[in-house]
Amino acid sequence: MKVYSTLLIFIFFVLSVTAQSVKITHGPYLQAVGVDEVTIVWTTDKDAVSWVEVAEAGKESFYAKERTPFYETKNGNRIIGKLHKVKIRKLDPGTEYRYRVFSKEVLSYEGHRILYGNIASTDVYRVKPLLFKTLDSKKEEISFRVINDIHSRIADLKALSRGVSYGETDLVFFNGDMVSSMIDEEQFFSGFMDESVSAFANQVPAFFSRGNHETRGPFSIYFPDYFPTTSGKLYYSFRQGPVYFIVLDCGEDKPDSDIEYSGLARFDEYRSEQRDWLMQEVESEAFKSAAYRLVIVHIPPVGSDWHGPNDLNRKILPVLNNKGITAMISGHTHRYSYLEPDASLHDFPILINAHNTMLDIKANATGIHVARKDTAHQVLNVHEWKPSK
Numbered sequence: 323m324k325v326y327s328t329l330l331i332f333i334f335f336v337l338s339v340t341a342q343s344v345k346i347t348h349g350p351y352l353q354a355v356g357v358d359e360v361t362i363v364w365t366t367d368k369d370a371v372s373w374v375e376v377a378e379a380g381k382e383s384f385y386a387k388e389r390t391p392f393y394e395t396k397n398g399n400r401i402i403g404k405l406h407k408v409k410i411r412k413l414d415p416g417t418e419y420r421y422r423v424f425s426k427e428v429l430s431y432e433g434h435r436i437l438y439g440n441i442a443s444t445d446v447y448r449v450k451p452l453l454f455k456t457l458d459s460k461k462e463e464i465s466f467r468v469i470n471d472i473h474s475r476i477a478d479l480k481a482l483s484r485g486v487s488y489g490e491t492d493l494v495f496f497n498g499d500m501v502s503s504m505i506d507e508e509q510f511f512s513g514f515m516d517e518s519v520s521a522f523a524n525q526v527p528a529f530f531s532r533g534n535h536e537t538r539g540p541f542s543i544y545f546p547d548y549f550p551t552t553s554g555k556l557y558y559s560f561r562q563g564p565v566y567f568i569v570l571d572c573g574e575d576k577p578d579s580d581i582e583y584s585g586l587a588r589f590d591e592y593r594s595e596q597r598d599w600l601m602q603e604v605e606s607e608a609f610k611s612a613a614y615r616l617v618i619v620h621i622p623p624v625g626s627d628w629h630g631p632n633d634l635n636r637k638i639l640p641v642l643n644n645k646g647i648t649a650m651i652s653g654h655t656h657r658y659s660y661l662e663p664d665a666s667l668h669d670f671p672i673l674i675n676a677h678n679t680m681l682d683i684k685a686n687a688t689g690i691h692v693a694r695k696d697t698a699h700q701v702l703n704v705h706e707w708k709p710s711k
């Protein structure tokens with residue numbers, strides 16, 4: 323009888339520990355990929371401390387030796403929380419790595435004593451370890467995709483991200499309005515990010531260009547924490563292969579004082595801040611030395627007399643004109659449009675992608691080839707851009 327009750331207590335203990343084990347709830351996914359760094363992001367259902375183990379690419383088992391752990395820290399302290407962001411530095415350019423994420427549950431933290439629980443991790447035994455590759459300005463040909471204005475239509479997102487794959491696709495741009503409003507973390511993940519992770523984002527980086535709809539809602543000020551960039555801002559630049567990308571954050575489309583924003587919008591000043599940054603960008607050697615210069619911005623700065631586009635028109639276009647911009651890629655209108663260069667407004671073409679189509683883009687020394695495709699991957703339009711110099 324005593325043996326039975328001991329066994330029952332043991333089974334109950336195992337079940338209760340298993341039931342309460344910390345779990346990875348969203349991700350992991352790649353962010354802020356650079357030539358020598360990457361940030362891995364994920365969430366857990368319980369407070370935890372986290373780290374990522376990184377291994378060189380190759381056939382050798384992940385278990386062949388102890389792998390270098392990279393910890394989530396701030397000012398020297400390891401961070402306890404449910405959102406985990408681990409920055410991995412000092413990587414080599416254009417190099418493939420394998421990674422595994424870990425979260426160790428923190429059951430209690432009283433005084434200076436911590437009681438740890440179980441560990442959740444991604445699998446490297448039954449499945450292959452996850453991979454990432456750092457950026458490489460010397461890469462001869464790159465392939466990337468642009469998706470925008472999804473507004474939580476998961477079926478369209480699924481169709482438009484089909485075929486994005488590690489080794490084939492360098493990166494994906496979410497060019498704004500992936501959701502209609504930023505309500506909370508759950509809506510942010512269910513609206514587009516969970517599907518993106520299962521489709522590609524754990525191995526192919528998604529770069530975000532914020533849309534006006536992502537500036538709205540109680541979660542809007544927190545969601546950038548889930549999309550860290552190498553600059554720490556929502557506007558940034560990077561180079562991959564022959565292309566220098568400038569990603570801008572368009573802000574809202576109506577005046578900051580509009581009743582819809584309840585006194586919370588200050589985007590005029592923010593667009594001025596971006597103009598000042600952009601003026602330095604276009605003078606940088608990295609910008610000038612690239613064969614192509616693409617600007618990614620959700621709201622096109624022409625074609626509307628609303629305040630947001632007008633303000634972009636006034637502040638951004640004069641900085642970009644006469645600087646050898648190859649093209650600007652926008653969304654927002656939910657309608658395809660191709661605006662040829664106009665010497666008085668924009669001396670580069672502006673390509674506006676619709677909400678239910680994608681841009682499949684390849685760039686190499688001879689040109690940039692853009693194929694706009696629908697959800698069935700039928701090609702609707704083709705554009706070719708030649709090197710800017």
Ligand SMILES: [Fe+2]
Nearest residue numbers: 499533534654
């Ligand atoms: Fe929009």
